[in-house]
Amino acid sequence: MLIHTIAEVRAKVREWKKQGLTVGLVPTMGALHDGHLSLIKKSVETCDKTVISVFVNPIQFCPGEDFEKYPRTLDADRKLAEDAGVDIVFAPSAEEMYGAGHIMSNDFLTYVIPPFFYQDKLCGKSRVGHFDGVCTVVNKLFNIVQPDFAFFGEKDRQQLIIIQKMVKDLSIPVEIVPCPIVREDDGLAMSSRNRYLNDEERKDALVLKSILFNIKVCYNSGIKDVKALTETAYSYLKPCHSLEYLDFRDKNDLESKTIADNDTIVFIAVKLGSVRLIDNIALAG
Amino acid sequence: MLIHTIAEVRAKVREWKKQGLTVGLVPTMGALHDGHLSLIKKSVETCDKTVISVFVNPIQFCPGEDFEKYPRTLDADRKLAEDAGVDIVFAPSAEEMYGAGHIMSNDFLTYVIPPFFYQDKLCGKSRVGHFDGVCTVVNKLFNIVQPDFAFFGEKDRQQLIIIQKMVKDLSIPVEIVPCPIVREDDGLAMSSRNRYLNDEERKDALVLKSILFNIKVCYNSGIKDVKALTETAYSYLKPCHSLEYLDFRDKNDLESKTIADNDTIVFIAVKLGSVRLIDNIALAG
Numbered sequence: 001m002l003i004h005t006i007a008e009v010r011a012k013v014r015e016w017k018k019q020g021l022t023v024g025l026v027p028t029m030g031a032l033h034d035g036h037l038s039l040i041k042k043s044v045e046t047c048d049k050t051v052i053s054v055f056v057n058p059i060q061f062c063p064g065e066d067f068e069k070y071p072r073t074l075d076a077d078r079k080l081a082e083d084a085g086v087d088i089v090f091a092p093s094a095e096e097m098y099g100a101g102h103i104m105s106n107d108f109l110t111y112v113i114p115p116f117f118y119q120d121k122l123c124g125k126s127r128v129g130h131f132d133g134v135c136t137v138v139n140k141l142f143n144i145v146q147p148d149f150a151f152f153g154e155k156d157r158q159q160l161i162i163i164q165k166m167v168k169d170l171s172i173p174v175e176i177v178p179c180p181i182v183r184e185d186d187g188l189a190m191s192s193r194n195r196y197l198n199d200e201e202r203k204d205a206l207v208l209k210s211i212l213f214n215i216k217v218c219y220n221s222g223i224k225d226v227k228a229l230t231e232t233a234y235s236y237l238k239p240c241h242s243l244e245y246l247d248f249r250d251k252n253d254l255e256s257k258t259i260a261d262n263d264t265i266v267f268i269a270v271k272l273g274s275v276r277l278i279d280n281i282a283l284a285g
Numbered sequence: 286m287l288i289h290t291i292a293e294v295r296a297k298v299r300e301w302k303k304q305g306l307t308v309g310l311v312p313t314m315g316a317l318h319d320g321h322l323s324l325i326k327k328s329v330e331t332c333d334k335t336v337i338s339v340f341v342n343p344i345q346f347c348p349g350e351d352f353e354k355y356p357r358t359l360d361a362d363r364k365l366a367e368d369a370g371v372d373i374v375f376a377p378s379a380e381e382m383y384g385a386g387h388i389m390s391n392d393f394l395t396y397v398i399p400p401f402f403y404q405d406k407l408c409g410k411s412r413v414g415h416f417d418g419v420c421t422v423v424n425k426l427f428n429i430v431q432p433d434f435a436f437f438g439e440k441d442r443q444q445l446i447i448i449q450k451m452v453k454d455l456s457i458p459v460e461i462v463p464c465p466i467v468r469e470d471d472g473l474a475m476s477s478r479n480r481y482l483n484d485e486e487r488k489d490a491l492v493l494k495s496i497l498f499n500i501k502v503c504y505n506s507g508i509k510d511v512k513a514l515t516e517t518a519y520s521y522l523k524p525c526h527s528l529e530y531l532d533f534r535d536k537n538d539l540e541s542k543t544i545a546d547n548d549t550i551v552f553i554a555v556k557l558g559s560v561r562l563i564d565n566i567a568l569a570g
Contacts, residue, residue: 006456098454108400110420110454117392135395136455143456169383169395170421171291171428 002078002089006097006144009051009090013145021048025147025174027138030054030091031071031192032080035182039151042179044085051145052081054091059104060133071192090145097140106132112139112170114162118254122158122247122267123278134159135166142174150174155181155189157265157280161254181279183209189279196275204240208268208279211236211246215266219283224260244269244276251282287363287374291382291429294336294375298430306333310432310459312423315339315376316356316477317365320467324436327464329370336373336430337366343379344389345418356477375430382425391417397424397455399447403539407443407532407552408563419444420451427459435459440466440474442550442565446539466564468494474564481560489525493553493564496521496531500551504568509545529554529561536567 003009013023024043028036036052043050054077061067078089098104112135118124119131142150152160164176182190187209188202197205211233218229226248237243247267248257257264262284269278288294298308309328313321321337328335339362346352363374383389397420403409404416427435437445449461467475472494473487482490496518503514511533522528532552533542542549547569554563 010458106398106400107402110400110451111398112455113391113396113398115391115393115395140455143458146458166395170397170425173295173428173431 001087002091004090004092004096006092009088009144012088013049013051016049017146022148023047023145024050025141025145025150026050026052026086027141027150027152028052028054028077029056029070029192030077031073031195032077033182033190033192033194035153035155035190037080037084038182039153039179040081040084040086042177043149043151046149046177047147049087050085051088051090051147052086053141053145054078054089055097055137055141057097057133057137058094059098059109059136060130062127062130065127066193066196071195097137109136112136112166114166115169118158118162118165121254121256122245122249123269124158126244126269131159131162135162138163139166139170139172142172147174149177151177151179153179153181154280154282155191156278157251157267158254161251187213189277191277193275193277197272201240201272201275204238204272205270205277207236207238207241208270208277211268212266212279212281216281216283219260226258226260229260229266240272242271244271286372287376289375289377289381291377294373294429297373298334298336301334302431307433308332308430309335310426310430310435311335311337311371312426312435312437313337313339313362314341314355314477315362316358316480317362318467318475318477318479320438320440320475322365322369323467324438324464325366325369325371327462328434328436331434331462332432334372335370336375336432337371338426338430339363339374339376340382340422340426342382342418342422344383344394344421345415347412347415350412351478351481356480382422394421397421397451399451400454403443403447403450406539406541407530407534408554409443411529411554416444416447420447423448424451424455424457427457432459434462436462436464438464438466439565439567440476441563442536442552443539446536472498474562476562478560478562482557486525486557486560489523489557490555490562492521492523492526493555493562496553497551497564497566501566501568504545511543511545514545514551525557527556529556 024047026039026043056070081089111132114131114135124131160178167176188205215229223229248264251263251265260283264283265280267280309332311324311328341355366374396417399416399420409416445463452461473490500514508514533545533549536548536550545568549568550565552565
């Protein structure tokens with residue numbers, strides 16, 4: 001069922017809750033791929049009812065980013081979602097979410113702001129204000145849908161960690177379920193932005209997983225010093241790869257690591273032409 | 286029933302919700318007076334169950350304010366509340382709310398930040414960050430208690446308007462019930478901080494209501510120009526009165542008024558010695 005208004009979602013969820021049914025939420029910006037479908041599958045398995053939101057959230061895009069050209073494929077998304085067992089596809093307009101003449105600045109809108117320590121690094125460093133927009137919309141979606149569980153991909157792991165922190169800090173009554181990265185056969189992490197890549201860039205995009213997988217092999221072979229682990233990685237980079245960061249951080253609080261351990265996540269961001277790609281890997285396991 | 290932990294409140298509220306009972310929340314910092322009791326009374330009348338929180342919230346006090354000496358009278362508060370029909374008095378520690386070694390800065394804590402336009406005026410001007418702390422704790426209390434209704438006094442009307450804005454912006458599923466200011470027999474608005482006043486200051490404190498009531502009389506007699514309404518007011522001030530603001534603003538969005546109308550609230554803040562007092566009046570009605 002496709003729903004565009006907050007009131008209708010609320011009414012539907014209220015009915016379900018009265019029947020004692022559990023509700024899962026999968027927040028997305030649409031342009032669904034197998035990564036999203038793995039979240040949906042997990043929700044459908046875990047919960048009696050599943051809602052996905054499809055909303056290209058204007059307040060999480062920075063000036064100069066791809067808000068206008070971000071892929072919007074609602075008809076296809078709806079079909080994919082419903083075939084996968086989703087009960088409600090919630091696709092609100094920006095007006096529905098932020099009001100008529102939606103003045104989306106912190107002059108006139110209440111924001112949920114994650115701690116600076118969690119957002120002054122990795123993607124937060126170049127995407128200033130991005131996580132403010134993410135936390136605000138996710139908080140609002142939680143209030144609208146009031147899910148028992150919400151499903152987030154580990155692909156956007158800084159986002160996942162920040163949302164887990166928000167849930168803890170604000171005592172939000174939602175259980176966050178992290179879901180593993182889904183990769184193409186050749187190892188590229190799935191992303192709605194992969195469709196921006198031309199053939200050449202698509203091949204060059206494998207550098208992210210190559211670097212991460214290599215670091216994990218080296219770590220498993222006994223190298224723990226982050227400097228040593230990083231040096232081998234750099235040899236994978238070609239002139240077309242503009243490395244934004246390669247960073248070793250704790251999986252709970254994003255604290256920097258100089259010696260890698262089983263709590264370490266390796267984060268990478270690379271620009272290929274105008275396309276910015278991110279990936280990460282946990283060194284444990 | 287006195288409860289100190291989030292988990293216990295949640296468990297109790299969950300029981301109630303299963304029985305289909307409605308829940309009211311009255312957030313307080315304790316030191317209960319008849320103003321608070323009017324909120325409690327309203328909640329007990331409106332809802333099946335009433336929770337009051339008693340929490341002197343450290344993150345809404347600015348440096349140099351009265352956090353340390355703020356009156357803490359939990360035993361008396363509990364008795365008053367329970368006699369008035371309250372089901373749960375929730376009195377958490379700062380550690381319970383913000384974590385062990387509670388690092389209460391926005392470096393390490395997720396904050397809910399009201400729009401700048403709503404907090405760069407009136408009390409927000411001198412109490413920088415105050416409403417960030419208020420919104421964050423109220424948001425968290427809403428998530429913990431999940432009330433159907435929450436009761437706020439019009440005494441702190443900027444706070445009330447900011448919380449109504451937060452509820453709207455973040456689609457929080459709580460209905461905010463504003464409750465009228467309760468006054469002493471001589472007209473002084475009730476406040477936990479009134480107990481700081483010595484006998485002399487207690488008499489001088491009547492200046493706030495005198496100015497507001499006089500403005501309302503003038504408005505009702507046909508004077509609408511804010512400048513004219515303000516001028517008569519100033520004649521009430523004595524050297525002991527340090528006027529922080531006397532301000533005419535819209536009751537919905539705090540927009541400034543030059544011509545008063547039935548949507549206008551008159552706000553006043555006066556310092557008497559070290560005690561800061563606030564009051565306000567709606568010109569309508």
